[in-house]
Amino acid sequence: MEPEVLLETRGEAGVITLNRPKALNALNLDMVREILPQLRIWAKDPAVTRVIIKGAGERAFCAGGDVRALHDLGRAGHVDQAVQFWREEYVLNAYIGSFPKPYISLIDGICMGGGFGLSAHGQYRVAGDRYMFAMPEVNIGLFPDVGGSHVLPRLPGAFGLFLALTATRIHAAEAHACGLATHVAHTAAFPALEEALCSGMDVETALAEHCIVPGDGAFAAHLDFIAETFGEKSLPAIFSRLEDAAGAGGAHAEFAATCLKAMRAASPTSLLLVMEQMRQGAQKNLDDCMRMELRMVSRVAAGNDFYEGVRAVLVDKDNKPQWKPARLEDVNPADIAHHFDPIPEELQLLAPGA
Template structure:
């Protein structure tokens, strides 16, 4: 055990500075961290001496690799669903807070950013990617779904790239993130600490970021952009699968690999994620977050999340047994039920 706080929120010059400080856990997010960041953001918004927020992760490997999924899994297995859902409720409200924050909110991401870490960074005004930046929303691989505002953000990415990222969990680097708008700025990894220090000064955030700007890296998805747009822009999941099968049958190696990848994911999660993407483009941010809380409230009582976490994090046999076992066997009515209103338990009552 260590006496080091898991999150450090302090004023540094003009900046409200946040350090996610669980490096051995890749800065995975837990409920005390959510609450401390919420408290700090509330205080700093009222403090005229604080003119910008700067968020970074400790340890050099990750900004934040996601929520503390193992703890949430264990709560659910023990039947403590209310405690489990309280994490997601407060996390989603924090995502809303970040998205509507009245001061510049700068995340310095040099390393892994997944799941809950995406929620802490993507919705802020400035998203700075170092060379070691690695983004993914891999939730469909553990029987979960891409949450923390992905319902809003991913359908709005160009060329159906967001649908592709949601359904496959593929990882992208700095170049693709800047090209898609997931990251707003690129910077050299060696200059991150210097940039963090510069942001404590009085100069405007945009001026400082412009002075540190670097050319982003290679855009790896560019070579497959037409296939992604054609297949993942489909109107239905069945049409998407058929388009991948057609492209794979014509010899496209990327389509064949993508199809094989989809077949390893939770079929229910893939279907939920597709429905998210289909709905999300028409929702405002608050409604998107309310939608996600409806979905997670049902997943907490389902099968595949517990099976996926078991296979990946508990037994680590990497052999989940999904129910149902194929995308074709997923009942559309079961998918739709995840999106039904929650009545008095809604994230945002009255919406």
């Protein structure tokens, strides 16, 4: 069998290749347990001056964590094993955020969930022609984790909350415009860029020589509307603005209706968790966000909606989840607050560069 992740040193670069192309390079616990120790070695190796991470195949950088496996563990009564994956994944995410050398993600293809966690906290994020990003966790009864509570609230114009609540898919130009991607390059330029980075060329110089300036992106005409609507402080207020815009027949009517349709299909509990995690995450550093997210996911893994969402989307594929509660107004605020309460085993993170 092919290794699920390839770890090699080429020139001055440590190179990570996610190597599950048939599974869209979905991240599993074995991969996490290979990547983190190697990053710690490269952090201390003076011959390695930068790290590159990429995905094998043409379809995906990393389409997320292996949520089907986590669903199966939880359904079989092994919730602790499912939470252990998130625990170790979050340690890796936080370590990437404190990695002491340039960390360059070459993202060409799908980047969701776990792929976001492997790339978003690094210094450089290069989007290719096939780049497609989304955080669709509200559709499976989860929330945008792997550090989403740190990154998304910091995107300009409430764009991060918009992405989190609607699970909207974006491409390279939109990612660059909002800051999720630091650079954009044509797919054909990726091999030469990687070679330049491995050769030891100054990272900024290599990026400047191989990257392009993208256009405005698909949402340029809606940015002010997104900022005003998703800048509201409560979920009912966001829904109200969207409903008003959808019924007004103006320039944003169709866009607002699309947002409404997406949010009405999502888990009500997840939507409310997103609102609170974004509020709290905006005030926390990455490490504290990861600790918060482990508290949250520990409660999600003991609940209903994650398993129901994965069943509906990935197992039975009927796309008819039975959320509990099924309506926003029936979600108990105390239940949402409980997701953020301390847990017996809080997340223990590595010291920066350790």
